[in-house]
Amino acid sequence: DTGVSQNPRHKITKRGQNVTFRCDPISEHNRLYWYRQTLGQGPEFLTYFQNEAQLEKSRLLSDRFSAERPKGSFSTLEIQRTEQGDSAMYLCAVAGELFFGEGSRLTVL
Amino acid sequence: AQSVSQHNHHVILSEAASLELGCNYSYGGTVNLFWYVQYPGQHLQLLLKYFSGDPLVKGIKGFEAEFIKSKFSFNLRKPSVQWSDTAEYFCAVFSGNTGKLIFGQGTTLQVKP
Numbered sequence: 060d061t062g063v064s065q066n067p068r069h070k071i072t073k074r075g076q077n078v079t080f081r082c083d084p085i086s087e088h089n090r091l092y093w094y095r096q097t098l099g100q101g102p103e104f105l106t107y108f109q110n111e112a113q114l115e116k117s118r119l120l121s122d123r124f125s126a127e128r129p130k131g132s133f134s135t136l137e138i139q140r141t142e143q144g145d146s147a148m149y150l151c152a153v154a155g156e157l158f159f160g161e162g163s164r165l166t167v168l
Numbered sequence: 169a170q171s172v173s174q175h176n177h178h179v180i181l182s183e184a185a186s187l188e189l190g191c192n193y194s195y196g197g198t199v200n201l202f203w204y205v206q207y208p209g210q211h212l213q214l215l216l217k218y219f220s221g222d223p224l225v226k227g228i229k230g231f232e233a234e235f236i237k238s239k240f241s242f243n244l245r246k247p248s249v250q251w252s253d254t255a256e257y258f259c260a261v262f263s264g265n266t267g268k269l270i271f272g273q274g275t276t277l278q279v280k281p
Binding site: 090092099100101102103104107109114115150152157158159160161162 | 213
């Protein structure tokens, strides 16, 4: 039990398509984080929320990326006009010590 | 800017050998320190954490780490590794000021049976 459920687990899409990932914390947590991990690298911070407020966005997050947490519970990460460089594992985490979900793997063809 | 450096990118050990993985961070304020492990094909799992108090912290599966504030280090140790410890290990630093966890680039540990 990771404390976080992420869907879909794997998404294969063609370049230029939009994709959306969802993160559902199993219990209430004020803070929710999104990270991206590519093969052989450590997770890179993308953005985080304090309840429904998005407090910080990494410079890694281009304008094609948008994240929301409308009710302070689940969160979505949308990537518009996907590029091959977006292929990665997208991780959601909650709480101060960050329990990570199993991730959503994106493959852009 | 906050950063984390893991010196060993790839470590190969035989079973029963002792392990020490280096981790140094750069941040002057109060930090919380973590080691995560990622087994092949699996998600990140927390091995151990340091928030305050005894700088020698013990985690799961016989791992421990020592926080040395003067050296900005948080090295991971295990006296005797097993084949099942083959995985990627990530050191991470959380700053309350920035509100985010920053990871090192990871160390791949391969334990030969």
